Amino acid sequence: MLRYPADLGPQAAPYADAVRPLLTCPGEWSRVxxxxxxxxxxGDAAPAVAALLAELAPLAGHPTTPLVLRTVRILGAIGGPAAAALPALHEVTTSPRRYGDIRVDExxxxxxxxxxxxxxxxxALDTP
Known part of the structure; x- marks a missing residue:
């Protein structure tokens, strides 16, 4: 259901107060x-990035999930304000570790x- 206000962007501003508490709700998909x-x-990236960083934790030792892929894509869409994600993203691109089957890993x-x-x-230029 959050896809609709996200797609509306600033036009959904009257609903922003209802979205903010969901940044800390128990469901991972809901938080993302x-x-x-x-x-x-x-346009306020800080609370969004804080909520998204927790979803990168599975990269530390588990196979990649669709939620992790979505999280990485959202962080990329946020751009510069998502700089706190750089260490985890850089680790993915430079590590010999595999994060799932070939298709998922690629x-x-x-x-x-x-x-x-x-x-x-x-x-990004430092990344192979």
Whole structure:
């Protein structure tokens, strides 16, 4: 349901107060959806990035999930204000570790490279 206000962006401003508490709700998918909606509605990246960073934790030792891929893509869309995600994204692109089957791993690497380029273009040049 948060996809609709996210798609409306600033036109959904009257609903921003209803979205903000969802940034800390228990459901991971709801938090990620709320983060994207909050950022697109308000342009305020800080609370959105804070909510999204927790969803990168599975990259530390588990296979990639669709939620992690979505999170990486949203962080890339946010761009520069998502700089706190750079260490995790850089780790994905430089580590020999695999994050799932070949298709998922390649998709994650592609999304992470695109996010790095959007967040810090100069740092993305350091990535193979």
């Amino acid at each position: 959806g709320a983060a994207e909606a909050w950022w697109r509605i308000t 998709e994650l690497h592609r999304a992470a490279r695109q996010a790095l380029t959007a967040i810090a273009p100069a740092r």
